[in-house]
Structure formats: C-alpha cells, structure tokens
Amino acid sequence: GESVGLHLPTLSVQEGDNSIINCAYSNSASDYFIWYKQESGKGPQFIIDIRSNMDKRQGQRVTVLLNKTVKHLSLQIAATQPGDSAVYFCAEKNRDDKIIFGKGTRLHILP
Amino acid sequence: DTEVTQTPKHLVMGMTNKKSLKCEQHMGHRAMYWYKQKAKKPPELMFVYSYEKLSINESVPSRFSPECPNSSLLNLHLHALQPEDSALYLCASSHLFRRQSAGELFFGEGSRLTVL
Numbered sequence: 001g002e003s004v005g006l007h008l009p010t011l012s013v014q015e016g017d018n019s020i021i022n023c024a025y026s027n028s029a030s031d032y033f034i035w036y037k038q039e040s041g042k043g044p045q046f047i048i049d050i051r052s053n054m055d056k057r058q059g060q061r062v063t064v065l066l067n068k069t070v071k072h073l074s075l076q077i078a079a080t081q082p083g084d085s086a087v088y089f090c091a092e093k094n095r096d097d098k099i100i101f102g103k104g105t106r107l108h109i110l111p
Numbered sequence: 112d113t114e115v116t117q118t119p120k121h122l123v124m125g126m127t128n129k130k131s132l133k134c135e136q137h138m139g140h141r142a143m144y145w146y147k148q149k150a151k152k153p154p155e156l157m158f159v160y161s162y163e164k165l166s167i168n169e170s171v172p173s174r175f176s177p178e179c180p181n182s183s184l185l186n187l188h189l190h191a192l193q194p195e196d197s198a199l200y201l202c203a204s205s206h207l208f209r210r211q212s213a214g215e216l217f218f219g220e221g222s223r224l225t226v227l
Contacts, residue, residue: 008151034214042124043115043201043218044154051213089153093214098167099144 008087012108019077021105023090028070030092033066034099035075039086046103047075049093077107085109113153114138117202119202124205128194132222134185143185144203144216145177154201161207192226199223208226 004024036044147177159167176188203216
C-alpha cells in the first residue's frame with residue numbers, strides 16, 4: 001500500500017516462509033525496474049533488476065515479477081531469514097538514466 | 112562491506128558554516144551520484160556525474176555544490192544550509208552504459224548531517 005507521512009508499510013513474515021513485497025509504479029517509459037534493500041544504518045544495496053520487456057527474473061532466493069498491464073512490480077523472497085529484515089525499495093531507471101526510488105516497505109521477520 | 116567510502120559519517124553544522132562531504136570509490140565506475148534521504152523516506156536523487164562532468168542536477172538549491180575532482184572522488188560542498196536540510200546524504204557509483212544490471216548502484220553508508 002501507499003505510505004503517508006512518517007509511516008512505512010510493514011510486512012511481517014514468519015522465518016522460513018516466503019515473502020512478497022509489492023510496488024506500484026507510474027512511469028511506463030522506464031526501461032529497468034529495480035529492487036534495493038536497506039538495512040539499518042547502511043546505504044541501499046542492489047538486489048535484482050528486470051528489464052521492462054521481461055516479466056520475470058530470478059536470482060538467488062529472489063524473484064522479481066513485472067506486470068506492465070497494471071504497472072505492478074513484486075519481489076518474492078524464498079525461505080525468509082532473519083538477515084532479510086530491512087526496508088525494501090522499488091526503483092525505476094528512466095530513459096534519462098535517472099534511478100528514482102519508490103516508497104519503501106519494512107520487512108519484519110518473526111521468529 | 113561497501114566499496115564506496117563516505118566521510119564524515121556524522122556532521123553537525125550551523126546555518127552559517129561551510130563544510131564538505133566526501134565520497135571515494137575505486138571500482139573504476141565512471142558515474143557517481145548524490146542522493147538525499149530523510150527518515151523513513153526513499154532516497155531522492157540530487158546530482159549525477161558522468162565522466163567527471165555534471166550530467167544531472169535535480170533542481171537542487173545552490174547552497175549544495177557538487178564537485179568531481181577525478182574519477183574516484185565526489186564532493187558535496189555545503190554552505191548556508193537550513194535545518195530542513197538535515198538528512199542522510201548518500202553517495203553512489205555505477206558503470207555507465209551497462210545494459211546488464213543497468214540499475215545497479217553501489218552506495219556508501221552515508222553521511223548523516225544535522226543543521227542547527
């Protein structure tokens with residue numbers, strides 16, 4: 001969902017379960033969509049990206065899905081671990097080569 | 112550990128001070144970036160340098176002045192800042208024109224700035 005003001009959407013997931021983090025985007029002209037992970041006190045860290053002409057890309061334990069019809073991007077994390085606890089940002093790379101970040105989602109891992 | 116090093120990690124300055132934030136990378140990247148991040152918000156793009164030349168300025172106030180002395184260094188000079196400029200300032204670098212993993216920026220840990 002959308003975050004307003006100081007509140008980040010939070011997703012709580014049991015350790016070992018799969019996590020799905022969603023993002024809506026607005027710019028259809030973006031040529032890449034990206035996911036970043038930001039742990040407390042650190043800079044964002046690249047996870048995975050997907051070109052706009054693809055609908056799925058898999059990495060190690062992560063999968064990104066792109067639905068251009070409804071302008072929706074998702075990140076699936078398999079077998080969520082305590083180290084996955086962080087804020088996750090979706091981002092777009094537009095035709096001007098600007099990487100613009102969307103609103104974040106905090107992933108909280110339950111023991 | 113990040114390969115982009117930012118100094119200082121913390122900076123407190125008054126509104127009349129002049130200070131600089133520094134960023135260094137030795138990955139051979141020819142694009143370098145400054146982002147600003149307020150608490151619980153996404154990073155916001157400020158400046159992009161490509162081959163040591165300023166290529167993007169996102170309408171940032173002139174009290175922020177970027178400088179790229181060489182391909183490894185990026186500075187952000189600060190003068191006459193306002194309290195609302197308090198934020199985490201993130202430096203990043205990337206390859207240029209790399210179509211695989213085109214969205215991959217390498218971030219430093221940031222410089223946390225407080226303006227009194």
